[in-house]
Amino acid sequence: MTQAPPTTTYFKHLAEGRFLIQRSPSTGEWVFYPRMIAPRTGATDLEWVEPSGLGTVYATTVKRMKPPAENVSIVIVELDEGPRLMTHVQSMPAEDVRIGMRVRAKVVDGPDGKIVAFEADGAQ
Incomplete structure (x- = not known):
């Protein structure tokens, strides 16, 4: 199964009335604009969380x-x-x-x- 692009997921959440951004549990890095890889650490374990x-x-x-x-x-x-x-x-x-x-x-x-x-x- 192919994963939806991060921007698609971001706008899907917005359409549902939810503001979610990405965060890496392993590094604690918060990420915005949606991406596949955290820009500072290179972490790939990004999850969608509510700031x-x-x-x-x-x-x-x-x-x-x-x-x-x-x-x-x-x-x-x-x-x-x-x-x-x-x-x-x-x-x-x-x-x-x-x-x-x-x-x-x-x-x-x-x-x-x-x-x-x-x-x-x-x-x-």
């Missing part, structure tokens, strides 16, 4: 939209587990998103299916 969903805005910019559309934040979030991912922060004006801001992941509808977005973490 805490918490992270910190590592970098941010604003995509300016033509009114009446709202501007969109484009951010790189560093998950508490270590990996970074490009996404956006919802539920607040894009101009208010700041580097160092604590955020929480949520699975939302995107233009082509479910995606991971973030919102400000109220437990700051």
Whole structure:
């Protein structure tokens, strides 16, 4: 039996409303973007696990939209587990998103299916 490509598995989980990333039990390395082999250690025992969903805005910019559309934040979030991912922060004006801001992941509808977005973490 052939194993599905990691990206297929990742998007399947998202379609089910679940945000899962890979982790190697033997090394403890967390991996994102989905892959067959961990980039730092070469581990091949990657499993799908649910991260805490918490992270910190590592970098941010604003995509300016033509009114009446709202501007969109484009951010790189560093998950508490270590990996970074490009996404956006919802539920607040894009101009208010700041580097160092604590955020929480949520699975939302995107233009082509479910995606991971973030919102400000109220437990700051």
